[in-house]
Amino acid sequence: MSNTTYVGRQGVEPDTTGTPPIQGPLSAGWRECTLTRAKEIETHCEWVLAHPLRQDTVVFAKAIAVHVDAARRAATAGKPGSSGPPGSWRRYRDGPLRERAMSNLDAAEADLLNIAPADYVLGQLPSLLEHVKCHLVAIDPRRQEFERIARRLSVKDTDERAADTDSASGDAERKTRLLAAVEEERGRIASITRAASSAGLREQVRVRSFRNIVVWTAVVMAFLATVVALIGFIWPTLIPLCFAPQAEGTGIVVCPTKQSAQFSTAQPADETAVDIDVKTAATAQRHDLAIVELVGLMAATVAAANSIRKIRGSSERYHLPLALTVLKLPTGAITAFLGLLLMRGQFVPGLSALDTSAQILAWALVFGYAQQLFTQAVDRQGQSVLNSVRGADKPRSNPDPPPPPPVENTS
Numbered sequence: 404m405s406n407t408t409y410v411g412r413q414g415v416e417p418d419t420t421g422t423p424p425i426q427g428p429l430s431a432g433w434r435e436c437t438l439t440r441a442k443e444i445e446t447h448c449e450w451v452l453a454h455p456l457r458q459d460t461v462v463f464a465k466a467i468a469v470h471v472d473a474a475r476r477a478a479t480a481g482k483p484g485s486s487g488p489p490g491s492w493r494r495y496r497d498g499p500l501r502e503r504a505m506s507n508l509d510a511a512e513a514d515l516l517n518i519a520p521a522d523y524v525l526g527q528l529p530s531l532l533e534h535v536k537c538h539l540v541a542i543d544p545r546r547q548e549f550e551r552i553a554r555r556l557s558v559k560d561t562d563e564r565a566a567d568t569d570s571a572s573g574d575a576e577r578k579t580r581l582l583a584a585v586e587e588e589r590g591r592i593a594s595i596t597r598a599a600s601s602a603g604l605r606e607q608v609r610v611r612s613f614r615n616i617v618v619w620t621a622v623v624m625a626f627l628a629t630v631v632a633l634i635g636f637i638w639p640t641l642i643p644l645c646f647a648p649q650a651e652g653t654g655i656v657v658c659p660t661k662q663s664a665q666f667s668t669a670q671p672a673d674e675t676a677v678d679i680d681v682k683t684a685a686t687a688q689r690h691d692l693a694i695v696e697l698v699g700l701m702a703a704t705v706a707a708a709n710s711i712r713k714i715r716g717s718s719e720r721y722h723l724p725l726a727l728t729v730l731k732l733p734t735g736a737i738t739a740f741l742g743l744l745l746m747r748g749q750f751v752p753g754l755s756a757l758d759t760s761a762q763i764l765a766w767a768l769v770f771g772y773a774q775q776l777f778t779q780a781v782d783r784q785g786q787s788v789l790n791s792v793r794g795a796d797k798p799r800s801n802p803d804p805p806p807p808p809p810v811e812n813t814s
Contacts, residue, residue: 426479431497437478437504441471444511451519463518470511477504498611502604509600516593521585524592528558531596538602539595549595552588556581606792610723613788617726617781624733628696631740635692643687644695644743646757647679656682659691659763695743696736698764699771703735706775710782727785731778735771742770 425442429435448467452460477500516524532553539546585592634641645658656663656679663686707728743766746757757763 426475429478433497433501433504434478437474437508440508441474441478441511444508444515445471447515447519447523451515451523454520457518460518463514467511467514470507470514474504474507474511477501477507498615502608502611505604505607506601509597509604513593513597513600516596517589521582521589524585524589525556525581528553528556528592531592532558534603535595535599538599538606545595545598548591552591555588556584603792610788610792613785614723614726617723617730617785621726621730621733624730624737628700628733628736628740631737632693632696636689639687639689639691640684642692642744643683644691644740644747644763645683645687646747646763647683648758654679656686657757657760657763658683658686658688659694659760659767660688661686662760692740694764695739695767698767699735699737699739699774700732701735702739702768702771703731703733703774706735706772707731710775723785723789727778727782730781731774734774734778738774738777739767739771742773743767 425438429438444467448464452464480500516527519527532549535546535549539549541547631642643658645656647654647656653665655665663682710728710731743763746766757766
């Protein structure tokens with residue numbers, strides 16, 4: 404890892420380590436994007452330092468160097484030869500590292516706006532305006548202030564610029580006036596841009612938090628499904644998913660993978676009578692619960708594949724749609740087991756005595772697919788969380804409402 408410094412004036416020394424300017428390639432896309440943005444900010448800062456400087460420029464330049472270096476260290480953490488501990492388990496928890504990289508790059512960009520030439524800031528205003536609109540709601544006073552600044556500096560939306568192309572004078576006097584306005588508004592521009600970046604980071608944190616909840620729920624469900632399968636293997640008669648349909652003094656015990664021969668269900672005085680519990684214990688198999696859960700898992704897999712058609716692509720890097728899909732699989736195994744358990748307890752009238760093993764497995768298939776009734780609410784919440792991340796790649800089908808009109812004082 405090289406020590407990030409900048410070529411310029413007033414005591415800022417160049418980097419002489421000989422390390423390539425951009426490291427990599429790395430194993431994750433966000434790491435590559437971090438290194439790219441870090442080098443871009445570094446280059447802009449070098450360019451700023453090569454021009455006439457304000458008195459406080461070096462202070463901001465050193466702060467930018469610290470932020471860029473922190474972002475680079477976060478991007479390369481866990482990589483052999485980097486400052487991060489190689490082989491550490493932390494590499495598998497890259498959420499905090501990603502947020503560290505994003506927040507430091509956002510801070511570096513805000514500091515750059517404080518020292519960049521006015522014409523540079525003026526050229527960045529259209530992008531900054533879109534950035535603010537993406538992450539701050541219309542009634543936010545910071546966004547309203549930034550839009551006022553944009554109007555003062557003649558920064559307009561695309562349609563307005565197309566209609567006003569011929570009226571742009573482009574004379575030196577107008578440019579001088581705009582640059583003077585940029586210097587006057589520079590502090591507000593930098594602070595509001597930083598606020599929009601912080602709001603964007605909080606959106607990403609919400610996505611990561613919800614993703615973590617879904618992942619841990621899926622892990623717990625998978626653990627419970629495994630425990631149920633182990634209980635069935637160790638104690639096959641503890642929770643037998645067997646049914647005993649009876650007719651005309653005879654009965655049969657039907658389990659998921661085996662069924663007994665017919666036996667007499669006459670009164671105990673009859674020597675040929677057989678106790679149903681004894682017959683159930685003899686018929687139940689160690690792998691019954693595992694087979695039921697496997698069938699439920701297969702049904703949930705089909706449901707998950709069918710739900711993919713409703714998933715919209717997302718540029719977020721936390722793989723929330725994948726986590727929502729994985730959640731369905733152990734949930735299907737659990738719902739198959741619980742559904743048959745309810746049927747065996749005669750919770751569903753008329754479906755308390757299945758006649759064949761095939762019927763038991765068929766109902767396990769139905770209950771496994773029925774997990775969709777429970778997980779579709781989680782799917783809707785996940786899509787709502789993704790929609791709250793208002794990136795520029797997402798169309799605004801529901802634009803922000805205008806601020807409410809002021810209430811007239813009728814007194």
